[in-house]
Amino acid sequence: MVTATAEWYGREIVAARGDGDEIAEVAALMGRYCDGEEAAFHALYARVAPRLLGYLRGLVRDRATADDLLQLTFLKAHEARAAYVRGADPLPWLYTIAHRTALDELRRQGRARARFVDEPGPADEPRATLDGAAEAAPVVEERLSEETAAALATLPESQREALLLTHVHGRSHAEAAEIAGTTPGAIKLRAHRAYVTLRKLLGARKESA
Numbered sequence: 001m002v003t004a005t006a007e008w009y010g011r012e013i014v015a016a017r018g019d020g021d022e023i024a025e026v027a028a029l030m031g032r033y034c035d036g037e038e039a040a041f042h043a044l045y046a047r048v049a050p051r052l053l054g055y056l057r058g059l060v061r062d063r064a065t066a067d068d069l070l071q072l073t074f075l076k077a078h079e080a081r082a083a084y085v086r087g088a089d090p091l092p093w094l095y096t097i098a099h100r101t102a103l104d105e106l107r108r109q110g111r112a113r114a115r116f117v118d119e120p121g122p123a124d125e126p127r128a129t130l131d132g133a134a135e136a137a138p139v140v141e142e143r144l145s146e147e148t149a150a151a152l153a154t155l156p157e158s159q160r161e162a163l164l165l166t167h168v169h170g171r172s173h174a175e176a177a178e179i180a181g182t183t184p185g186a187i188k189l190r191a192h193r194a195y196v197t198l199r200k201l202l203g204a205r206k207e208s209a
Contacts, residue, residue: 023089030090034081045074048091051169052098058164059102061153069105073098092175095165099179106157151201155194162190163198 026047032040052073056066076097084093152160158180165176166187173184173191180187 023091026090027087030084031086034084034086044090048094049074051091052094055095055164055169056098056102058149058152058168059099059157059161060105065105069098069101073101076101092171092178095169095171095175095179099161148198148202151198154201155197159190159194159197162187163194166191167195 026044029040029044029047033044049070053066053070056069056073057063060066060069073094077094080097084090152163155163161180162176165171165179166173171179173187176187176191177184
């Protein structure tokens with residue numbers, strides 16, 4: 001079981017929290033983007049989209065849905081960019097938008113399942129950048145093995161998001177609490193419970209293999 005834990009942290013989880021220089025660079029890109037610089041948006045997208053997509057995939061557990069939510073997250077960020085505090089690390093702000101967008105989708109899915117009606121949905125629309133140009137889905141490096149992702153998917157939603165934010169995406173307890181709309185203490189407790197459960201699941205699967 002200890003071995004499984006060490007492997008999970010050492011090999012499967014890649015923390016995404018940047019150092020001070022990286023935060024300053026991303027903040028500068030965000031500021032230039034808010035000023036209307038198209039190249040800054042593309043550079044910002046390349047830096048942060050893989051992280052946001054990884055978080056969204058962990059929440060909704062479906063690649064296609066996560067791709068759509070990523071595009072919607074950036075659209076909402078574009079519409080709300082005037083609210084961004086210049087010079088601040090934009091990642092917590094972007095994570096908050098992504099988090100709320102994912103929750104809206106999960107609630108919508110819950111309502112759809114409750115109706116027990118197979119209704120045809122609208123046709124898929126091509127993705128586009130904020131300037132309207134066609135945009136291909138980003139290529140994201142897979143950070144979790146299928147085994148780890150499957151185990152993660154069995155956790156309660158609140159525990160899963162706490163673990164994803166703090167251990168996978170490197171957010172502090174305070175930042176994760178702001179994103180999830182709760183307290184740092186609650187995030188710490190949820191992440192710990194998720195870690196303990198996940199360690200047991202991975203250990204049991206390793207022993208049965």
